Amino acid sequence: MIDPARFVDRLDALGVRSYAGVPDSLLKALGQHIQATVPAERHTITANEGAAIAMAIGTYLRTGDLGAVYLQNSGFGNIVNPLLSLADPDVYGVPMLVIVGWRGQPGVRDEPQHVKQGRIMEPLLEALALPWAVLPSDPDEADRVVDWAVGAAREQQAPALLLVEKGTFAATQPAAADAEPDPALAGLPTREEALGALVGALGEDTINVATTGMLSRELFEHREAHGGGERDFLTVGGMGHACSIALGIAQHEPERETWCLDGDGAVLMHLGSLAVIGHHAPATYFHVVFNNGVHDSVGGQPTAISTVDLPAVAHAVGYRHAARTSDLASLPEHVAALRDAGGPSLLELRVRPGNRSDLGRPTRTPRESRELFMDAL
DSSP: OBOHHHHHHHHHHTTOOEEEEOOOSTTHHHHHHHHHHSOGGGEEEOSSHHHHHHHHHHHHHHHSOOEEEEEEGGGHHHHHHHIIIIISTTTTOOOEEEEEEOTTOTTSOOOHHHHHHHHTHHHHHHHHTSOEEEOOSSHHHHHHHHHHHHHHHHHHTSEEEEEEOTTOBOOOOOOHHHHSOOGGGTTSOBHHHHHHHHHHHHOSSOEEEEOTTHHHHHHHHHHHHHOOOTTEEEOOSSTTOHHHHHHHHHTTOSSSOEEEEEEHHHHHHTTHHHHHHHHHOOTTEEEEEEEOSEEGGGTOEEOSGGGOOHHHHHHHTTOSEEEEEOOGGGHHHHHHHHHHHOSSEEEEEEOBSOOOTTOOOOSSOHHHHHHHHHHHO
């Protein structure tokens, strides 16, 4: 396996010193090392993967240096447009290094939402007609491939891509400071506690669309333990799109409430969707954002949510009501206020990062869940 420090040092020696991307579980060790060692002015966790490509373009335009972009292949579709319509040698010709975690690699067990994407990764990369290679896990071989990729990017004036298999990067020990709990989080509930309290306040008659990641897994386990959930749609992939799925449902549900149970990273990834929700303004649409300030499913890297006043954003784009709380005892009161105001309305629910180590995964396939959901409606 590759020591992330060695990898970053190699890139530094080759003149690649700026990073942008969306965290990935397969690149967790690399991402944590970058977060801990690269200055903030040279490392940006972007709202979505396409924005990371754009940042690498900006880095090159101003400095002449290659930027590095990292992402999970589930977000590969977000980079195709800026890669081909901006960075490609047939357009502006901007060299950069793109590091892609290979979820769903054939022969490697993974979740169903990753299987198709993983199976077609190599043909997709071939279709781009850009230089690419699988990054070897042997450190010496990896050095040679990194040297080749950076050289090819410069020579061809093009993005070069490295596909990273599971287990390529060795885990790193967190710094001592990282292990200390943040006192500011001590009074916040866990997301699982908040989810259980919210579901109890909503009652049994709502339609619920849960965002990708840990929240959907926690909702599934809650239903397994307490019953119900036939009208829950678990958005196991497609980060950032749960709110638009909920909008599509609400536009055809004039009577029954549709509740989107969202996350801060997901909201930021496609923040413009809030404006579309506000514009169409279905009266049965309600939006709860569980805000823990991090990308919890892929290593706990921070999102940019600390700079965002979500209730103010919601008001600005046409939501009828928006509020914030971390007090679970007040949830029935907040749910009642959202219902009195009518949709679209938003509640930001502040929770602390983390989840149970023994948290399971849905035992139904996505197709089975879809059929159960549609039958319940």
